[in-house]
Amino acid sequence: MWATNLKVVGVVLGTLALYTLIANKIPQVQSEVPQTLTLGANVTPEQLVAAGEKVFNGIGGCPTCHGLGTRAPNLLTDEKGEGPIGARCGKREPGKSCKQYLFESLDQPGAYVVKGYQPIMPVMTKQLSPQQIWAVIAFLESQGGTVDVTASDIPAEGGAGAPGVSPGPTGPGLAGGSTDPKVIIQAAGCLACHKLDGQGQVIAPDLTHVGSRRNAESIRKKILDPTSSIAKGYEKLAGIMPKTFGTMLNAAQLEALVQYLAAHK
Structure with a gap:
């Protein structure tokens, strides 16, 4: 019996160690928070x-x-x-x-x-x-x-908009928290610079086959930290891509977008 119990304990500890190792391998990338702008009551x-x-x-x-x-x-x-x-x-x-x-x-x-x-x-x-x-x-x-x-x-932080003006949208992430990649891409304005499946502009790299150039980890890092890598030939556009997507997207949205782009081989 003791031998059986030891085997069970060993399997449990081994499983926990494996998951801990996997978790530590996942890159912890933090996006840049937008620069704070404080405007007082006497602002001119x-x-x-x-x-x-x-x-x-x-x-x-x-x-x-x-x-x-x-x-x-x-x-x-x-x-x-x-x-x-x-x-x-x-x-x-x-x-x-x-x-x-x-x-x-x-x-x-x-x-x-x-x-x-x-x-x-x-x-x-x-x-x-x-x-x-x-x-x-x-x-x-x-x-x-x-x-x-x-x-x-200017509303107080977290407050509504000014009288006579509609308040800004709220929700758990961009586009009301939708995890539909196409909805996220539209709301984030990605197609203003990128082309994807025949739609959008060609100012920045074409994303139609981005999955053949980057894996999911690389795409995730690029979204959260746009300056982490710059595609060859687009050096002059470095710094143009917003660094705020990490604060705009919730975790489910980010992963849905990453997997969607990674599948574009």
């Missing part, structure tokens, strides 16, 4: 605009599409004779102020697709904090218009 329009310009050109990655005149409307320069975005945002939707229109365009980009362009913009309220969103809105208003964003528009 000038401070908002300056902060928004940094977000627009930095973590927001807006110039990747806007300003080229091909993939998304020009925002800082003239667009089809209507002037920069600050001069035309208040005229885009009847009954909506400039800042209402801009907020909803960032929160629900699919609702306001300008004629001649594809719906490739991601939901920016899932990628940026409320402070960053409203700073960007102030910056965009300053491009040919009047800045009327104030501290009262």
Whole structure:
């Protein structure tokens, strides 16, 4: 009997050791958290605009599409004779102020697709904090218009949106927590730069056969830490891919996306 018990204990300990070894082999990659932006109650329009310009050109990655005149409307320069975005945002939707229109365009980009362009913009309220969103809105208003964003528009952390403006979407992860890879890809705006199964752009590497170049571990690391490796020929685009997907996706979404891409051989 003692011999049998010892065998059982040995099997249990061996199994635990094996699982521990496997767990330790899984890479623990942590994504970069977006830079914190704190705007006080006495923030001035000038401070908002300056902060928004940094977000627009930095973590927001807006110039990747806007300003080229091909993939998304020009925002800082003239667009089809209507002037920069600050001069035309208040005229885009009847009954909506400039800042209402801009907020909803960032929160629900699919609702306001300008004629001649594809719906490739991601939901920016899932990628940026409320402070960053409203700073960007102030910056965009300053491009040919009047800045009327104030501290009262910026909700407290975790709070709702400003009066008269729809609050940002909530949910357990991007796209309401959906684990459908195609829904995640659309919500994250991947096709704004990448091509996949005949859809999207060719600014960044084509993902149609990404599984033949990278295994699941490599894809996972690239999503969580975009600068961990740069595809040959795309060195000039280093730093463009958002580093916030680790905070935007829940674990199930990340794994669903990784396995979906890895299967694209």
